[in-house]
Amino acid sequence: MVHATLLLASTRPTWPDILVFAAAAAVILVGAVGVVTSRNPVHAALSLVMTLFGVAVLFIEQEADFLAAVQIIVYAGAIVVLFLFVIMFLGVDRAEDINVEPLVGQRPLAFVFSAITLGGVLAMAATAHWVTGARQVVGPIEGHVAGPNSPAGEPAQLGKQLFTTYLFAFEATAALLVIAVVGAVVLARRPPTVHADQEDTSDSELSA
Amino acid sequence: MSLSGAWYLGLAAIVFTIGAIGLLVRRNVLIMFMCIELMLNAANLTFVTFARMLHDIGGQAVVFFVLVVAAAEVVVGLGIVVTNFRRRATTVADDLDSLKG
Numbered sequence: 001m002v003h004a005t006l007l008l009a010s011t012r013p014t015w016p017d018i019l020v021f022a023a024a025a026a027v028i029l030v031g032a033v034g035v036v037t038s039r040n041p042v043h044a045a046l047s048l049v050m051t052l053f054g055v056a057v058l059f060i061e062q063e064a065d066f067l068a069a070v071q072i073i074v075y076a077g078a079i080v081v082l083f084l085f086v087i088m089f090l091g092v093d094r095a096e097d098i099n100v101e102p103l104v105g106q107r108p109l110a111f112v113f114s115a116i117t118l119g120g121v122l123a124m125a126a127t128a129h130w131v132t133g134a135r136q137v138v139g140p141i142e143g144h145v146a147g148p149n150s151p152a153g154e155p156a157q158l159g160k161q162l163f164t165t166y167l168f169a170f171e172a173t174a175a176l177l178v179i180a181v182v183g184a185v186v187l188a189r190r191p192p193t194v195h196a197d198q199e200d201t202s203d204s205e206l207s208a
Numbered sequence: 209m210s211l212s213g214a215w216y217l218g219l220a221a222i223v224f225t226i227g228a229i230g231l232l233v234r235r236n237v238l239i240m241f242m243c244i245e246l247m248l249n250a251a252n253l254t255f256v257t258f259a260r261m262l263h264d265i266g267g268q269a270v271v272f273f274v275l276v277v278a279a280a281e282v283v284v285g286l287g288i289v290v291t292n293f294r295r296r297a298t299t300v301a302d303d304l305d306s307l308k309g
Contacts, residue, residue, distance in 0.1 A: 013211045021211050025219050032223050035242050036230035048242045051223070055249050058216065062260045067271050071252075074275050079245065079282050086286045087238060090293050096236060102302050110232035118225040125217055157265050158272070166269050173276040180280035187287035 020061055028054035039095040041087045045080055052076045066155040216257040224250035237289050237299045241282065248278050 027050055034047030052075045059068035087093050101107055162170050227246030234240055252271045259267025293299060 017211055021215060025215075028219065028223060029226075032226040032246055035239065035246060036226055036234065038239070041236060041238050044239050044242055048245060051246060051249065055253055058219075058253060059256055062216070062256050064256045064259065064268050064271075067252075067256065067268055070272070070275060074279060075245075075249075079279060082282055082286060083238065083242065086290060090290065090299065092236075092238070092293075092299050098234070102235065107233055110229055114225045114229045114232070117228065118221055121221045121224075122218060125214065125221070154265070154268075158268055161265050161269050162272065165266075166273075169273060173273055176280050177276060180283045184283045184287040187284070187291045 017061065020057065024054045024057040024061070027051070027057075037098070039098055040093060041096075042084065042093045045083045045087065048083070049076050049080050052080070063154060066158055213257045213261040217254060220250040220253040220257070223247075223253070235300050235302055237301055238286075240301065241285055241289075245278065245282070248274060 031047045031049075031051030031054060034050065035044045038044035038047060052071060056068040056071040056076075059065070059071060224247050227243045227250065230243035230246065231240050234243065252274055255267040255271045255274070257267075259265065259271075289299060292304065296303060298304070
């Protein structure tokens, strides 16, 4: 059992580390607020890219170099591009009036409940007596081959764990991706137009 | 050595809250999806922080799976948005009220 006080006590951070964290945190928070407050969906997507870059910087700062690269490639490179593609494809890149409140009283309630959640999480993190389990349940972050002069063996270690301990989950995610691709193709496919009149009736029934 | 994990966990909690507020407040389905991505990223940051604090590669492996699930979710979700846009010509969640009694 490892307690929070023991976990949080680390060696003294250096000034570059503090500066990197402060800059990345500022980028992340500005981007996150930008996603929520942008009136234009394209601006929201670009703010999301900003947040994702900041998170990638914090990944590097925490010795997760491989995940930082994956974060940039998959999130910023694929997911946000998919968002932008859909926004432009649908032509919904117009500014939206976010001052109207369709459900009266919903926004204050959303803020109140989110503030309660945030306060609860922070209070729990600060005061609770954590029992976070044993160290190194799966494996250390550094590989055995990583010496002081060799680069950290973190990607190799991660790959080893993915293909041994997490092999079943890894195969399941492969199946999940295939299912998602097939589902997207089925969803995006237009129904075959055999007869024009049949198409009309089915359309009117569905939209009625 | 980088900062203690508490700073990262606090930042992740704040980002998660911003995402939750956005999901509750915004009406555009696409922006609601982006807020879900924000919340997933906050969770990822927490996982990486705990991986460093506990010196356990398992946290980073979980982040890998979260990335894959997020990608699958976005693909299917945006497919549904496109399909729905063809019928209703809207991406506003309030307009999708055809099940209303």
